Amino acid sequence: KAGVTQTPRYLIKTRGQQVTLSCSPISGHRSVSWYQQTPGQGLQFLFEYFSETQRNKGNFPGRFSGRQFSNSRSEMNVSTLELGDSALYLCASSLRTDEQYFGPGTRLTVT
Amino acid sequence: GIQVEQSPPDLILQEGANSTLRCNFSDSVNNLQWFHQNPWGQLINLFYIPSGTKQNGRLSATTVATERYSLLYISSSQTTDSGVYFCAVGDSWGKLQFGAGTQVVVTP
Numbered sequence: 001k002a003g004v005t006q007t008p009r010y011l012i013k014t015r016g017q018q019v020t021l022s023c024s025p026i027s028g029h030r031s032v033s034w035y036q037q038t039p040g041q042g043l044q045f046l047f048e049y050f051s052e053t054q055r056n057k058g059n060f061p062g063r064f065s066g067r068q069f070s071n072s073r074s075e076m077n078v079s080t081l082e083l084g085d086s087a088l089y090l091c092a093s094s095l096r097t098d099e100q101y102f103g104p105g106t107r108l109t110v111t
Numbered sequence: 112g113i114q115v116e117q118s119p120p121d122l123i124l125q126e127g128a129n130s131t132l133r134c135n136f137s138d139s140v141n142n143l144q145w146f147h148q149n150p151w152g153q154l155i156n157l158f159y160i161p162s163g164t165k166q167n168g169r170l171s172a173t174t175v176a177t178e179r180y181s182l183l184y185i186s187s188s189q190t191t192d193s194g195v196y197f198c199a200v201g202d203s204w205g206k207l208q209f210g211a212g213t214q215v216v217v218t219p
Contacts, residue, residue, distance in 0.1 A: 031205050037152070043197065043209035056204040088152050097205040098142065099159035105152045 001027060004093050004103035012109045018079040021106045025072050025093030032074040033100060034066060037088040046089075049074055050096070078108075086110045113138045117198050117210035124188045124217045132183040132213045134198030142201030143174050145183050147194050148212070154197065157183070188217045 005024045013019050025032050034046040045058040049068035066076040072093075078085055086109050092100040114137040124130055136143075145157040158165050158172040160181065165172055169188075174181040185192055195214050199207040 033205055033207070035207070035209075042211055043199075045206045045208070048205045050205070056202075056206045058206070090152075090154065092154075092207075094205060097201065097203060099144065099156065100142075100201070100205070100207060101156060102146075102154040107152070 004091060004101055006089075006091050006103040006106050008106060009104065010107050010109075012111060013081050014111055015081055015083060017081050018077060019081060019108060020075055020077045021089055021091075021108075023074045023076075023091030023093075023103060025074070025091075026101055029093035029095055029101075030072055031094045031096055032068055032072065033092045033094075034074070034076050035090045035092065036060075037090060037105075038084075038086075043090070046076065081110045083110050113140065113200055113202070113208045115198060115200055115208050115210040117196075117213050119213060120211065122213055122215045124185075124192075124215065126189060126217055126219050128188050128217075129184070129186045130188060130215070132185070132196055132198075132215075134181040134183070134200075134210055136179050136181075136198075136200045136208075138179070139176065140200040141203050142199075142207070143176075143181055144199050144201070144207070145172055145181070146197045146199065147192075148197060149194060157196075185215075188215075190217050190219055193217045 033048040048056040146154040195212045
């Protein structure tokens with residue numbers, strides 16, 4: 001069974017731009033979660049989607065948003081990028097709320 | 112929210128040595144996972160262990176949910192065990208709260 005895939009793997013953007021990251025979960029998994037990892041803050045939860053509904057959201061500003069499609073694929077969007085948004089963004093999938101499996105991540109650099 | 116504390120923050124081992132990593136959490140949880148983060152950043156699942164004991168090769172883990180802690184044991188360590196080990200606990204809505212990690216360096 002294929003694992004969680006994320007695209008793109010690397011991204012360089014300029015302050016003020018917006019970015020969209022994509023995540024395809026393991027086949028059959030309906031829950032997708034997003035996390036941000038930075039050296040200063042560690043791994044932080046962004047949001048979780050199940051069957052196209054956002055069920056849980058972390059403490060991030062409204063510039064961070066996401067959605068999930070009917071095939072369980074998910075996207076997250078960050079608008080008006082700031083230097084502090086430079087991070088590794090990780091996506092995880094699970095059947096419901098059990099064991100989560102992570103993708104390889106998207107490394108975003110904001111200049 | 113749930114607090115997760117991992118200890119020690121850093122661990123230097125000689126190849127062949129055994130070690131124990133600890134994870135304390137502040138509230139009852141539905142999910143507890145141990146991960147190894149590889150040099151490219153991917154989180155590799157080691158154990159899904161909300162309670163009880165599991166073993167996988169040279170690694171084993173124990174979670175005592177009533178006392179709110181989990182232990183990860185590495186036996187006969189190898190250089191490939193180097194990296195950061197994370198403990199993460201989850202609520203009923205699928206949110207994982209991560210600890211700060213333990214940086215493990217195994218020297219030949």
